[in-house]
Amino acid sequence: MMRYALGACFAACCTLAVAALSLYCQTHTHASRQSRGTGYRMQHVTVQDVLSLIRPNPDTVRIINFWATTCRPCVEELPYFERIYRAYAIPVGQAKPVQVVLVSLDFARDVQAKVIPFVQKHGLTAKVVFWGTPKSEEIEAVDTQWTGAIPATIIVGTREGQRQFLEKKLSFEELENLVKMYIFP
Amino acid sequence: MPMNNILSAVICSLLWLNLTVHANDGYKVGDIARDFRLKNVDGTMISLKSYPDAKGIIVIFTCNHCPYAKAYESRIIALHKNFAPQGYPVVAINPNDPAAYPEDSFENMVKRAKEKAYPFAYLVDETQEVAKAYGATKTPHVFLLKRNADTYEVAYIGAIDDNSENAQAVKEKYVEKAIEGLTKGTPYTTTTKAVGCSIKWKK
Structure with missing residues (x-):
C-alpha cells in the first residue's frame, strides 16, 4: 500500500x-x-474594436491601458500591467480571469521602429495592439472623462456599468486593489 | 437634536458641493479666464494685459519634451504668424515640473525658443497655478480666449487640429475655425480632444 x-x-x-x-x-x-x-505581428485596432473591449463581459475582467513608447510615465507603469496579467490571467477559485490589453497610441510610422522592438525587448506577454492617434470624437466615445492625456486606463468588470476610467499613472498597489475589487463579481 | 440634524445636513451638502466643484476643475467654454503674470523666455513678465490691442489670445499649454508638443511646434509658430497680425497672438505656457523632465527647465525653454526663433511669448508656469486654474491636463492643450473689453472669455478648448502625426493630412483646423468663428460669426466646434502628454505635476 x-x-x-x-x-x-x-x-x-x-x-x-x-x-x-x-x-x-x-x-x-x-x-x-x-x-x-x-x-511578430502587431494587431491593428479601430475605435469599434476599442469600444467592444470596454463593454462588460460576463466571463472576464478587462484592463485596457492607453500608452505610447514615447510617453515615459506610460513606460514606467507598463511592468505593473504585465505583472497583473501574469498573476491574474488564470483565476483562482471563484475569481474571474483578467485580460490585459495594452493599446499603443504611437505614431503609425513608429510601429516597426519602436513599438514592436519595445514589446520584444520587454518580453510583454499581455496583449499589445496598435491603435495610432485617435481623433477627437473617438477619444470622447471611449470615455467622456478622457481629455486625451496618456497614460489612461479603463478597468471593465463583468456586470453592466462596472467600469472605471483613470487618466493618470497608476502604482502597482492601486492597480492590484482595483483588480481585486473587480474579479469577484 | 433637530438643530444637530440641520447642522449635519448643512455640513453634508457643503462637503458634497466641495466634491462637485472639485470634479469640475478648470474652465469650460463661456467662462471668464483669469489673468496671470508669468516669466517669459526673454526675462520679462507677461500677462493678458500685455496685449492691449488683442481681440483674443491663443493660450497653448505646451512644453519642450513631449512628442506631441514637438509635432505641433511648427504649427504653433505658423498660428502666431498668421493670427497675431489679426489680433490673436499665441501665448505658450509650459506648466511641467522640470524635476520630472529636465528638458522642460526654464534654461531649456530659453534655448528652444532661440533655436526655433519663437515669435510668441513662451512662459513658465512655475507654481502650476495657471494650468490648474485653466484645467489644462496635457500638452499641447489650447484655450482660445475672446476679449470682451476688460475680460477674456474662453471661446474654445482643445486641440490645434485633427492630426498630430501628420500636418499634411490635417482635415480640420480647429483653432483656425474657432478664430474664424469669432471674427466672422461662423459656427465652430467649441471643444475637441487630442492625445497629449499628461502634465507633470509637482509632488
Whole structure:
C-alpha cells in the first residue's frame, strides 16, 4: 500500500515536471523567436474594436491601458500591467480571469521602429495592439472623462456599468486593489 | 437634536458641493479666464494685459519634451504668424515640473525658443497655478480666449487640429475655425480632444 502511494506520488511529480518543462519551453522559445524579430505581428485596432473591449463581459475582467513608447510615465507603469496579467490571467477559485490589453497610441510610422522592438525587448506577454492617434470624437466615445492625456486606463468588470476610467499613472498597489475589487463579481 | 440634524445636513451638502466643484476643475467654454503674470523666455513678465490691442489670445499649454508638443511646434509658430497680425497672438505656457523632465527647465525653454526663433511669448508656469486654474491636463492643450473689453472669455478648448502625426493630412483646423468663428460669426466646434502628454505635476 505504502509502495503504491509512493509510486503514485512519483508519477504525479513526473507529470508536473513534464508539464512545467513544456510550459517553460513554450514561453521560452516564443520569447526567443520574438527577440529575433521574426514572426511578430502587431494587431491593428479601430475605435469599434476599442469600444467592444470596454463593454462588460460576463466571463472576464478587462484592463485596457492607453500608452505610447514615447510617453515615459506610460513606460514606467507598463511592468505593473504585465505583472497583473501574469498573476491574474488564470483565476483562482471563484475569481474571474483578467485580460490585459495594452493599446499603443504611437505614431503609425513608429510601429516597426519602436513599438514592436519595445514589446520584444520587454518580453510583454499581455496583449499589445496598435491603435495610432485617435481623433477627437473617438477619444470622447471611449470615455467622456478622457481629455486625451496618456497614460489612461479603463478597468471593465463583468456586470453592466462596472467600469472605471483613470487618466493618470497608476502604482502597482492601486492597480492590484482595483483588480481585486473587480474579479469577484 | 433637530438643530444637530440641520447642522449635519448643512455640513453634508457643503462637503458634497466641495466634491462637485472639485470634479469640475478648470474652465469650460463661456467662462471668464483669469489673468496671470508669468516669466517669459526673454526675462520679462507677461500677462493678458500685455496685449492691449488683442481681440483674443491663443493660450497653448505646451512644453519642450513631449512628442506631441514637438509635432505641433511648427504649427504653433505658423498660428502666431498668421493670427497675431489679426489680433490673436499665441501665448505658450509650459506648466511641467522640470524635476520630472529636465528638458522642460526654464534654461531649456530659453534655448528652444532661440533655436526655433519663437515669435510668441513662451512662459513658465512655475507654481502650476495657471494650468490648474485653466484645467489644462496635457500638452499641447489650447484655450482660445475672446476679449470682451476688460475680460477674456474662453471661446474654445482643445486641440490645434485633427492630426498630430501628420500636418499634411490635417482635415480640420480647429483653432483656425474657432478664430474664424469669432471674427466672422461662423459656427465652430467649441471643444475637441487630442492625445497629449499628461502634465507633470509637482509632488
